[in-house]
Amino acid sequence: PKKQRYIVDYYRQEELERLLEASKDHPYSLLIQMTAFYGLRRSEVIGLKWSAFDFNHNCFSIRHTVTTCNVKGERVTIKKDKAKNKSSLRTYPLIPFLKERLLEAKKQQEENRKLCGRSYNKEYLGYVCVDVIGNLIKPNYVSSTFGKLLAKNNLRHIRFHDLRHTCASLLLANGVPMEQVKEWLGHS
DSSP: OOOOOOOOOOOOHHHHHHHHHHTTTSTTHHHHHHHHHHOOOHHHHHTOBGGGEETTTTEEEEOOEEEEEEETTEEEEEEESSOSSGGGOEEEEOOHHHHHHHHHHHHHHHHHHHHHGGGSOGGGTTBSSBOTTSOBOOHHHHHHHHHHHHHHTTOOOOOTTHHHHHHHHHHHHTTOOHHHHHHHHTOO
């Protein structure tokens, strides 16, 4: 059978506000907020490393990605110290609200590492998006968990990637020129 083509979708301002409210206590709330505000790709937000953040100058850079693929029938996580393309390498201003959330997350990671001791997974030290025992959050798990969050809160279904489209549409609706939106999203 012919695969049906996906039609791009996005949330309007009110829907995004409902999502942010519904997800405020969710374990992935920071990940959702970063994606919605900055329009990051899933691979970029999961690939964020603490070294990409300059909390003194209130900015961060996209320099790393995390993806998955099937190799001989096995799901493999691929960590790259490079972005999708040259234009994907970009630096963003760090807004105060997200800076505060990130610093809280960093502190919590340090506490989790102390609590877990040798059980803490040190393979992903330096990554922002890890669970309480240091495991890297898997890209496909983010997408499936996001869908469940939407359903649980009676929010219209969109894909996780559509948060990127939401960011772009809101920038355009607020008068940001297309060329700047393109740069913000890291399009070539």
